[in-house]
Each structure stands twice: as C-alpha cells, then as structure tokens.
Amino acid sequence: MPPASPLPGDTLLEVRDVHVAYGAGVRALQGVSLHVRSGEVVALIGANGAGKTTLLKTIAGLVTPQAGEVAFDGRTIGAVDGSDRVRLGIALVPEGRRLFSRLSVAANLTLGSYSNGDPAHRREMLERIEALFPVLRERAGQRAGTLSGGEAQMLAIARALMSRPRFLMLDEPSLGIMPRLVDQVMDSLRRLHEREGLTMFLVEQNVPAALDLADRGYVLQTGRVVLEGRSDELRGSDLVRKAYLGM
Amino acid sequence: MTELAQAVVNGLQMGFLYALVAVGLTIIWGLMEMINFAHGEFLMLGMFGAWWLSAGFHLDPLLAIVPIALAMYLFGMLVYQQLMRRVQGGDPFTQIFATIGLLFLLQNAVVAGFTSDYRFVNDTFLQKLGGVRLTLLGVTFAVPLLLAAGLALLLFLALYLLIERTEFGLALQATSEDRDAARLVGIRPQRMFAVAWGVGAALVAIAGAILVNFFSVYPQVGLQFTVLAYAIVALGGFGSILGTLLAALLVGVIQSVTVVYLPPAFKDAFVFASYLLIGLFRPQGLFGRF
Numbered sequence: 170m171p172p173a174s175p176l177p178g179d180t181l182l183e184v185r186d187v188h189v190a191y192g193a194g195v196r197a198l199q200g201v202s203l204h205v206r207s208g209e210v211v212a213l214i215g216a217n218g219a220g221k222t223t224l225l226k227t228i229a230g231l232v233t234p235q236a237g238e239v240a241f242d243g244r245t246i247g248a249v250d251g252s253d254r255v256r257l258g259i260a261l262v263p264e265g266r267r268l269f270s271r272l273s274v275a276a277n278l279t280l281g282s283y284s285n286g287d288p289a290h291r292r293e294m295l296e297r298i299e300a301l302f303p304v305l306r307e308r309a310g311q312r313a314g315t316l317s318g319g320e321a322q323m324l325a326i327a328r329a330l331m332s333r334p335r336f337l338m339l340d341e342p343s344l345g346i347m348p349r350l351v352d353q354v355m356d357s358l359r360r361l362h363e364r365e366g367l368t369m370f371l372v373e374q375n376v377p378a379a380l381d382l383a384d385r386g387y388v389l390q391t392g393r394v395v396l397e398g399r400s401d402e403l404r405g406s407d408l409v410r411k412a413y414l415g416m
Numbered sequence: 417m418t419e420l421a422q423a424v425v426n427g428l429q430m431g432f433l434y435a436l437v438a439v440g441l442t443i444i445w446g447l448m449e450m451i452n453f454a455h456g457e458f459l460m461l462g463m464f465g466a467w468w469l470s471a472g473f474h475l476d477p478l479l480a481i482v483p484i485a486l487a488m489y490l491f492g493m494l495v496y497q498q499l500m501r502r503v504q505g506g507d508p509f510t511q512i513f514a515t516i517g518l519l520f521l522l523q524n525a526v527v528a529g530f531t532s533d534y535r536f537v538n539d540t541f542l543q544k545l546g547g548v549r550l551t552l553l554g555v556t557f558a559v560p561l562l563l564a565a566g567l568a569l570l571l572f573l574a575l576y577l578l579i580e581r582t583e584f585g586l587a588l589q590a591t592s593e594d595r596d597a598a599r600l601v602g603i604r605p606q607r608m609f610a611v612a613w614g615v616g617a618a619l620v621a622i623a624g625a626i627l628v629n630f631f632s633v634y635p636q637v638g639l640q641f642t643v644l645a646y647a648i649v650a651l652g653g654f655g656s657i658l659g660t661l662l663a664a665l666l667v668g669v670i671q672s673v674t675v676v677y678l679p680p681a682f683k684d685a686f687v688f689a690s691y692l693l694i695g696l697f698r699p700q701g702l703f704g705r706f
Contacts, residue, residue, distance in 0.1 A: 231596050255602040267597035269590045276586050283587060284602030332601065 180243075181207040181336055181368050182228065187237035189223050189392075197223040199392040200237070205336070210362050210369045212379040212400070214413055215389035221372045222264050224389070225338045228370075229261040230254045241336070255284045258335035262342060264372075266325040270314030274305055277313050277324055281331025290333070298327045301357050319350030326357070337361075338370045343378060351375065355382055376413040380404050388413075418554045423672045425555050431668025432565035433627060435661050437641045438648040439575060440620035445646075446654040447579070448592050448612045450500060451508065453515040455645060456638020457522040458617045462488060462624025463633045464526060470537045470628075477540050477625045484625050485618040492617025493610045500613065501606060519638075526635040535633040542629040564626050571619065576657045578615075588612060592655070644684075647691045653704025663702060666690075 182205040189198040197220045205211045215221050226232040228239055230251030238245045241257055249257065269277050278298065282291050299306045302323040308316060313324060322342055329337060339358070343351040355378050361367045362382070373379035380386060380400040388396040388408065396408055403409045437459055444452045452458075465484040469475040499518065503510040542560040550557040579585035591598045591608040598605055631637065648667055652659030670690055671683040678686075694702065 229600060231599060250604075251596075251599045252602055252604045255600065261600050263597065263600065267594050267600075269586075269593050269597065271593055272586060272589060279583060280586055280590050280598075280601050280603070282601075283583070286583065328601065 179206045180204050181241065182370070183240040184224070184228065185238050185240070187224070187227060187234045187239065189220070189227055189232055189234050197392055198227070198234070201389070201392065201394055202237075203387050203394060203397070205368060205370050207335075207368055208366045209385065210358075210371060210383045212376075212383035212386035213370065213372045213389060214376055214379065214386055214403070214409070216412070218391075219389040220392040221389055222340055225261055225263075225340050225370070225372060228338060229259060231261075255332050255334070258333075259338070260329040260332050260334035260336070261338045262325045262329045262340060264340040264344070266321050268313040268316075268321055268325055268328070270312065272313060273309065274311055274313055274316070274324055275309040277328050278305070278331055281328035282333075284332050291331075294331050294333060298330055301330075301360065302327055318346040319353065322346055322350075322354055323357070326354070330361075334367070336368050336370070338372075340372045341374060342371070343373060343375045351378065358382060376409070380409075419676060420673065421553075421555050423676045424669055425557060427669030427672035428665055429558065429561040429565050429668070430672065431665035432568040433561075433623070433630070434641075434644055434648060434668055435664030436564075436568040436571065436623035436626060437620060438645040438652075438660050438664050439572060439657070440616040440618070440623070441645045441649050442616075442652075442655070442657060442660045443575075443579075443588075443612050443619070444616040446649050446652075446656070446660065447588065448609060449654070450504065450609070450613075451511040451515060452616070453512060453642070454495075454518040454522060455616075455620060456640075456642030457519050458488065458492070458620045458638075459624045459627070459641055460526065460633075460635060460638040461491070461522065462621030463628050463631075463637060464530065464624075465621065466625040466628045467535050467537050467633045470540070471535075477537060477628050478542070481622050481625045484621050488621035489614040489618040492613040492615070495617070496610045496613035497606075501609070504609070523635050523638075530635070532635055537628040537633070540629050560629060564629065567626060568623075571622065572657065572661050575615075575619070579657060584611075589655075644687070647688060651691050651694060651701055653701030656701070656703035659701060659703030 184201055184203050187198050187201045190196045201224060213221050213224065223232060227234050230249060238247050240246065241259060246254065246257065269280065278295065282294060304320055305324060305327055308320060313321065316324060326342065342354050346354065358369065359382055362369060371379055371383060380403060383400050385399050386397065386403045387394050396403065396406060440458065441452065441455050444450055462484055465487065466477040466480045469480040469483070470477060495518065499514055500511065503514045542563060545559045548559040550559060579588065587598070587603045588608050591603055591605045595605045644667060648663045649660055652663030667687050670687050674683045674686040
C-alpha cells in the first residue's frame, strides 16, 4: 500500500479509487473516489445495485476492498478492523436497521456505547438521545423487535449516536417507514447537523428529501461516481431530474 | 402415592445433574448457534481431570472444580480459535464433522493415555455423606444429590445473571443475533465466540467433576449424557437458560416416574417420545424464542 498522502485539514473522510468485488466477477465498486468535509452532510444517490451499501460497508470496515484506500481524519484506515472503526468515530446506521431485536430498547442503546462504557458518557448520550427521540424513553423496556418501523429507525440512529460519532453514515433511513415519520426522521437528522454540526453521509432512495438535507451529493451508477456537485446543482441536472426526481 | 412422590423427587435430583451437563451446551449451541458434538467429551475430560486430581493428589472433586474449570475454559477457547473459527463461516456440515473429529480425537487420546478401564473416585466428601438422608412426609432425599443439585442451581443462577444482566452477556446475545451489527458497535465477534466456548467447556467440565461422585469414569462416558443434553437444550428452547433448567428437571422426572410403572428399558424411550411430542406442538421448545 502506498503511504498516505497528507490530507487537507477540513477533509474528514476520503475514499480513493476503491474497488470491491464479491465472488467471481460481481464488481460492486469500480474505482470510487469521493470525500466528505468536517461538518458537511453529503448525499449518495443511485439506483438499486449501484454499490451504495457496499461503499458504506467498506468505510465501516465490514467489507474489505480489493484496491484503493479509505482515509479518516488524515490517516488510512485499511488496517483497522471493522470492530474498531467505531472507536475512531465512524458509525453506520445499516440498511434494514439491523437492531438486536431480541434485546430491549435500553439494551440496544447500552450496546451502542459498547466502545465507551464510561457511565458519565452513557448518561450524557442517553439524555441527548431521549431529547431527540422521546418515544425511545417510553419504549425502554420493550424488545426492539416489537417496535414499529419508524421507532425502529429512530432506535437504529440512536444506537449509532450512543458512540458519539464524528462521522455518521445512514443507509436508507426512510425505507419502510410511514411518510409522516420520514419527515420526523429527516428533521431529527437536520437538528443533529444544525445543532451539533455532526458530519453525515447519507444514502437515500428518497432523493428530494436527501438533497433537501444535504449540502452536496454524489451520484453512483454501476459502481462508479458519474456526477457530483452541490445539492442545488444536482437538483438541476438532467440526469438527476430524469432518473431520480421523475421530472 | 408416596412411591410416585419419591420418584418425582429422585427425578428432580437427577434432573439438576442433567441440567449441569446441558448448560454448557446452552451457551455454545443454544445461544451462539454452533454445533458441538464433542460436548460429551468435554464432560469426560472434566471427569477424568477430577479422577486424576483425586487419585494423584488426593484433591476432592468439589475442590478440583476450580483448576478443572480454569483449564477447560482455556481448552474451550483453544478449540474455538484453532478449530471452530476456521469452519464457522462454512457449511453447517463442516462444523458437524469438525466436532465429530474432535470427539474421536479426544476419546482416543484418553484411551491411549489411560486405557478404556472404568475408574472410580472414592472417599469423596459427597460420598462420605452417602448414608445421610432427610425424610420429609415419607419422601427421602439423598443429601449428596441435594448438595449437587444446590451447586447446579447456583451455577445456573450465575450463568443467568451473566447472560441477562451484564453488558458482556448482552454483547454475547448481540453477536449471536447479528455479527455485523455487533461489529458496528465495537464488539469483536471472534472474541465473544472464544469466550462462549471457554465458558461452555468450563461449565460442562464442572458438571463432570460433580458427576464423578455418582458415576464411573471411562473414555466413552460422554455419549449417554450428550444425547440427553441435546434433547434438553432443544426441549427447553434455544438460548433459554431457564428453559434448559426446567427441561432437564422434566427429563429427570420422566425417567424416574417411567421406571416406577414400566421396565427400566423404557425410561429413555419416554424421554425422547415426550421430546417428539412437545416438538410437534412447540417446535421452538418450551421457552424458545423462534
């Protein structure tokens, strides 16, 4: 692996020429490069199978790329195991939420801060999360598997927040939840961004909502970045209008 | 009536011993969903360890529990790290064959080292209490079995608290449900699996150290207990610690009550018949989550 080149101070995450293939010949990512600056919300847009989830998993360390590298906070993290990336400040709210459904809501939150068991840290994070999602306090003793789609999504986001991430990735947070709750989830993300300046990388099928929240975006097609720009630029582009906004 | 009550009491006392044997399997098979056909051989190693420490160093099996549990904890972790970790991602059949291979390796290694002779541990603390009996309403309790049952109950309680009330236990459950999601919160799944194998092996070895007070020791002793332990875990419901305890007591009672009315040869037939029957109506087991 070539030595990491120094990164500008404002870039929090950088993905350089990443290639990922599953098994024989299934090429999910074919040389993706992108970056996210500290304090930004960046949207990743693309059709099913474009490689969005694979890219998030690669950044989270659940998938190992065949080539290319991921740098976080100025250093390459290819050698850091997926179990340790949360300690760097990287958190992923995975596709399908992947809650620990047999455990209680409270236990899911406790495990969210598994990487930092300091009681003071836990109390503080719990307070902030209950302020953000009051419904989770009412559900604390309930099994996570019994939550409605919207509540489950809030818990998935809350679990990721419990580690106090500096970089939060969200994979389809609006999938499978009621439209009214989509707005609620998006609003809570906006509050996180505006009040706490949390850096976010958002994969979302609901492109209008994603571009509404994001400062910038990338369009991924068959494993390649085909377009990038500020949200208003993307909204105005022919590709995004025709393929994702239905105009 | 007294005869039936006595049979139930005897069955409960045996049931606690079965529960001890099954509890290690609850963790490895029930909770972590890995197959271990060598479970009975872990028991056998515990029994041989207790016999060896007793014959060679005059250590009472109840005291031998400590070194045996420690040694078998390390052995269980070693088995996971050197063998099971490599076959874990593959076909379930690979796990079956790997642990059947381990079963034969351990059995034959013990045969090679100690021959197939039956061995007995004598003059243990529990055996010296052998004549002491308590009689209540015409039902007799054998004190050694009562003590063993009490020990089993303590171990169950400790395990229950470990799994359900500690963060480590939550992490174990999380790992068993979704390894990738566990990694995302910072849990190292392979470490969890290694510890689970260590704890499972230590628990069944402790069971072995208690069983040598009541049973002879030989290299093939594990099998009879393994089959019962698998039935007990499935009957109680996967991953349910309380379910395992109750299922073990049920199995003990079914065995001893059967013997009152039918020839002894029927006792295991009735155990497995009840397992089949419950399986038809509650395939997830009595307290299962599936």
